Amino acid sequence: MSDFVIETHGLTKYYGTREVVSPLDIAVPRGAIFGFLGRNGAGKSTTIRMLLGLVEPTRGSATVLGHDSRSLTPELRARIGYLAEGHHVYGWMTVQECGEWQSCFYERWNWKVYQGVVDHFGLKPKTKAKGLSRGERAGLCLALTLAPEPELLILDDPALGLDPVARRSLLQSMLYVTRRADRTILFSSHLLSDVERVADHIAILDRSVLRANCSLDTFRERVRQVSLKFAGAPPPTPAIPGLLHSFRAENEMVLTIANMSPETDRILQSLHPRSIDPMPLGLEDAFISYLGDRGEQSFFIGDGEEAA
Numbered sequence: 001m002s003d004f005v006i007e008t009h010g011l012t013k014y015y016g017t018r019e020v021v022s023p024l025d026i027a028v029p030r031g032a033i034f035g036f037l038g039r040n041g042a043g044k045s046t047t048i049r050m051l052l053g054l055v056e057p058t059r060g061s062a063t064v065l066g067h068d069s070r071s072l073t074p075e076l077r078a079r080i081g082y083l084a085e086g087h088h089v090y091g092w093m094t095v096q097e098c099g100e101w102q103s104c105f106y107e108r109w110n111w112k113v114y115q116g117v118v119d120h121f122g123l124k125p126k127t128k129a130k131g132l133s134r135g136e137r138a139g140l141c142l143a144l145t146l147a148p149e150p151e152l153l154i155l156d157d158p159a160l161g162l163d164p165v166a167r168r169s170l171l172q173s174m175l176y177v178t179r180r181a182d183r184t185i186l187f188s189s190h191l192l193s194d195v196e197r198v199a200d201h202i203a204i205l206d207r208s209v210l211r212a213n214c215s216l217d218t219f220r221e222r223v224r225q226v227s228l229k230f231a232g233a234p235p236p237t238p239a240i241p242g243l244l245h246s247f248r249a250e251n252e253m254v255l256t257i258a259n260m261s262p263e264t265d266r267i268l269q270s271l272h273p274r275s276i277d278p279m280p281l282g283l284e285d286a287f288i289s290y291l292g293d294r295g296e297q298s299f300f301i302g303d304g305e306e307a308a
């Protein structure tokens with residue numbers, strides 16, 4: 001059995017002459033919670049749809065559960081839970097009826113899981129789906145996705161439009177699922193605080209290009225911010241390998257740098273600052289800096305590797 005539940009090899013999509021996913025190589029380890037990040041229009045949903053065989057790649061290929069994504073059989077699809085963006089359900093069905101209807105399509109259907117998630121979101125079995133709030137509808141869709149006990153969950157922006165409480169419920173359900181068994185989750189998101197809470201791996205797409213693919217810890221450890229204080233005005237910002245962002249104030253220079261090294265220290269010391277202090281950097285700030293004004297570089301493609 002492969003250690004990777006999803007593997008893509010040069011997976012590429014064009015719409016007309018426009019490349020919306022540039023040749024993409026990612027591997028999602030079994031048991032991972034893999035956060036798929038990127039700004040609006042980066043190509044996340046298109047990639048997900050290619051993985052599910054819903055969109056034909058222009059070039060390249062993907063294997064999902066060891067099989068080519070273009071020829072997934074119904075049996076294989078039953079092992080994959082897909083939560084599409086927008087949480088669509090038939091509004092005229094009740095919560096209970098949604099479960100009964102969906103269960104017809106699966107050989108395996110765990111009513112306990114369904115009920116557990118439905119209860120977790122405080123949904124009443126007799127409520128019509130059209131009467132549910134956005135967060136409640138997300139809960140219902142998650143229950144429908146989890147009840148067949150899929151080996152692989154692919155969630156496209158599952159937290160979109162949810163309030164913090166509903167988002168927390170969703171994250172708890174995700175963690176519960178992966179802890180219970182050897183399940184794998186790939187989810188796309190814009191919400192870095194959510195990603196920080198649950199993901200162990202991340203891939204970042206930026207304008208169709210893969211810019212990072214590494215463990216969350218690697219990303220957090222390797223994107224650093226330092227403050228340099230000077231007696232007077234700071235000197236011009238020097239050329240520093242891995243410099244992502246710089247900010248200069250009256251007597252301070254704040255630098256965000258990927259992959260700091262002894263060479264970086266040497267350059268910083270050569271500026272003769274009065275002090276050099278590390279600054280705390282949250283994932284959101286690290287992400288924004290990484291995709292920021294200097295943003296064409298990719299530093300974290302595979303743990304421990306650095307690509308220029």
Ligand SMILES: Nc1ncnc2c1ncn2[C@@H]1O[C@H](COP(=O)(O)OP(=O)(O)OP(=O)(O)O)[C@@H](O)[C@H]1O
Pocket residue numbers: 015020038039040041042043044045046047157
């Ligand atoms: N069927 C289509 N025909 C033409 N262009 C498309 C089609 N589907 C998506 N696109 C374009 O491909 C690009 C990537 O879209 P995609 O939905 O994959 O991005 P995304 O990263 O999921 O964005 P978001 O975070 O906003 O959902 C966008 O510019 C979009 O307009």
